[in-house]
Amino acid sequence: MATTSTSRTGRPRSTAADAAILEATRAALVELGWSKLTLGDVAARAGVAKTTLYRRWAGKNELVVDAVAALFDELDLPDRGSLAADVEGVVLQFAALLQRPETKTALMALIAESTTDDGLRTRVRASIVDRQKRLVLEGRARAQGRGELPAESDPEAAARTADLIFDVIAGAVVHRALVSAEPVDRDWAQRFAALLLNGLAAAATP
Incomplete structure (x- = not known):
């Protein structure tokens, strides 16, 4: 039987979702600029819940750095x-x-x-x-x-x-x-x- 680590809780991260979020972040930056970019807009563009972003990134700074x-x-x-x-x-x-x-x-x-x-x-x-x-x-x-x-x-x-x-x-x-x-x-x-x-x-x- 396959075993799972007891140190990890919740569902595993989706690499496809991560890629979509990072791509959406870059697209939002081009269209809106830094000041108008929000995690809500990125979530909508990526087709994920806003809570998905907050589970992965603490805020806009971290998200944009990872996108770049x-x-x-x-x-x-x-x-x-x-x-x-x-x-x-x-x-x-x-x-x-x-x-x-x-x-x-x-x-x-x-x-x-x-x-x-x-x-x-x-x-x-x-x-x-x-x-x-x-x-x-x-x-x-x-x-x-x-x-x-x-x-x-x-x-x-x-x-x-x-x-x-x-x-x-x-x-x-x-x-x-x-x-x-x-x-x-x-x-x-x-x-x-x-x-x-x-x-x-x-x-x-x-």
């Missing part, structure tokens, strides 16, 4: 054969994600709200920023395996380097795509990867 985090979890880093190609690929993939209306609207709303809400800023960092640093760790380990980067013996120094790499890539792409509203095309991605890997001298190369 689900989008960023779509990012991956397939092996493209070299570190430069890996960087170019993830830059283009990230930029394409930022061009989607639901990503752009939700991310900008979170950034604006988190400037005055320390709890929200902490949740954004834990659920989105720190989670996506996996791409840096994966790419660096792959490059070390190819012999493109030296192995690192100091874990703390390696973690600081990973943080810096993530900040440089994410900051550059977000600024280019959302602040400057300039295209992040293959040419830009290649020049950016060259600058990141080879330093300032690469920027002067025609």
Whole structure:
């Protein structure tokens, strides 16, 4: 006979319901904006009871962060054969994600709200920023395996380097795509990867 854990009460969460709720949250943000978005509206759009949302999320902040985090979890880093190609690929993939209306609207709303809400800023960092640093760790380990980067013996120094790499890539792409509203095309991605890997001298190369 199948056994169930005595530590869990109630019905198990439905992944389909969760996905519908997160999608409805993103759609409501695009249509209504942060200030007018309510959990009641999200529940109606997702076709679930409002109590379903409250059982899963404490409030709007938590719900919106999870809705955005689900989008960023779509990012991956397939092996493209070299570190430069890996960087170019993830830059283009990230930029394409930022061009989607639901990503752009939700991310900008979170950034604006988190400037005055320390709890929200902490949740954004834990659920989105720190989670996506996996791409840096994966790419660096792959490059070390190819012999493109030296192995690192100091874990703390390696973690600081990973943080810096993530900040440089994410900051550059977000600024280019959302602040400057300039295209992040293959040419830009290649020049950016060259600058990141080879330093300032690469920027002067025609």
